[in-house]
Amino acid sequence: MLDAVVNQPSRAIEPKHFAILLPVFDDWPSFGSLLKSLDTIAKDHQLKLSIVAVNDGSNLPLPADFGADQDLPNLHHLEIINLVCNLGHQQAIAIGLSLLSKRGDHSAILVMDSDGEDSPDDIPQLLADHNNNTQHVVLAERISRSEGPVFNAFYFIYKIIFRTLTGQKISSGNFCVIPIEKCRQLTYMSNLWNSLPATILSSRIPHRLVPTHRAKRLFGSSKLNFVGLVLHGLQAITVFAEAVAVRLSLLILAMITVAAVIVAGTRIWTDIFVPGWASSMIGILAIIGVQTLFLWTFTSMVVLKNRSLMQMIPAIQYTIYVKDVLTLFSRNTVSNTLDSSNS
Numbered sequence: 256m257l258d259a260v261v262n263q264p265s266r267a268i269e270p271k272h273f274a275i276l277l278p279v280f281d282d283w284p285s286f287g288s289l290l291k292s293l294d295t296i297a298k299d300h301q302l303k304l305s306i307v308a309v310n311d312g313s314n315l316p317l318p319a320d321f322g323a324d325q326d327l328p329n330l331h332h333l334e335i336i337n338l339v340c341n342l343g344h345q346q347a348i349a350i351g352l353s354l355l356s357k358r359g360d361h362s363a364i365l366v367m368d369s370d371g372e373d374s375p376d377d378i379p380q381l382l383a384d385h386n387n388n389t390q391h392v393v394l395a396e397r398i399s400r401s402e403g404p405v406f407n408a409f410y411f412i413y414k415i416i417f418r419t420l421t422g423q424k425i426s427s428g429n430f431c432v433i434p435i436e437k438c439r440q441l442t443y444m445s446n447l448w449n450s451l452p453a454t455i456l457s458s459r460i461p462h463r464l465v466p467t468h469r470a471k472r473l474f475g476s477s478k479l480n481f482v483g484l485v486l487h488g489l490q491a492i493t494v495f496a497e498a499v500a501v502r503l504s505l506l507i508l509a510m511i512t513v514a515a516v517i518v519a520g521t522r523i524w525t526d527i528f529v530p531g532w533a534s535s536m537i538g539i540l541a542i543i544g545v546q547t548l549f550l551w552t553f554t555s556m557v558v559l560k561n562r563s564l565m566q567m568i569p570a571i572q573y574t575i576y577v578k579d580v581l582t583l584f585s586r587n588t589v590s591n592t593l594d595s596s597n598s
Contacts, residue, residue: 272305274306276366276367278311278369279310279313280310286308286369287318288371290330296379304329305330307334307335307336307355312342323584324584332582332586334583335580335583336351336354339578350569353442353569356435361435362434364438366432366451372470373428373467373469377395380467381467392432392463394430394452395465396464396467397426397427421492422502427452429451439570443571447569449494457494508547515540
């Protein structure tokens with residue numbers, strides 16, 4: 256039944272019909288509160304919004320009265336994609352984007368977190384920028400954050416490391432607007448499984464930045480601990496694995512060269528004298544340099560070899576992770592290609 260999604264032809268895109276995609280893991284109170292804000296945004300700005308949540312294997316069941324249509328009169332559609340297990344934030348987004356791009360019912364897809372940290376007040380600004388630049392991905396640039404000073408300090412260090420290793424500047428997260436045509440392109444890129452923002456940067460798809468402020472969570476605290484945050488950052492860096500391998504090797508070789516110059520200069524132009532220490536140090540640095548070159552060569556060969564192997568393509572393989580799709584309400588004709596599994 257799920258295979259029918261892959262072979263289904265794309266439908267005509269309705270002008271200014273936007274889908275909002277949100278991954279959810281157990282945080283039903285925040286998601287419920289966010290839905291009310293989205294309903295208000297749709298009313299105030301006369302937006303046609305369909306809400307698609309990806310339930311990433313939540314342990315807590317969906318509340319019985321969740322998403323009643325009479326409580327959300329200005330939203331056109333609300334559905335929940337239930338995954339067979341918990342895969343992670345980025346994987347849930349990749350699955351949602353793959354399903355929506357196959358349907359083709361929307362002119363663009365807006366991705367945001369369900370905990371309220373991506374402020375719904377920024378949605379009109381992002382969509383307005385999209386309407387003026389329909390061939391660009393619109394990224395919400397985080398010019399301020401709501402987390403404490405410790406997190407901000409580590410995040411600042413991470414951005415420096417990311418820029419040094421990849422050559423790319425990252426100042427945005429998942430909060431973005433993706434035109435449906437660009438979304439189809441992204442879902443055929445295997446790196447989407449690791450990181451949406453990094454895949455957008457590496458895809459050569461044109462993008463724009465819109466300044467936004469990071470809001471606070473609506474309820475509770477984040478379930479992502481320090482280790483999870485580090486892994487999340489590393490996932491983004493792995494998207495640029497080839498560039499990282501080259502830049503890291505060049506950085507090590509540059510450090511070795513500088514160290515060798517310092518050792519030679521100290522030996523020649525100072526009175527410091529320890530028998531054999533200069534030649535020993537230069538010999539050690541030479542060994543490290545040779546090892547670095549061998550490591551760089553081996554890494555490059557592995558990366559190039561992997562290019563010839565079949566990668567994880569979200570647009571093709573996402574269906575195996577979808578348990579079912581629950582439509583809570585729909586006020587217009589929206590394709591529900593997976594809903595038959597619920598009947």
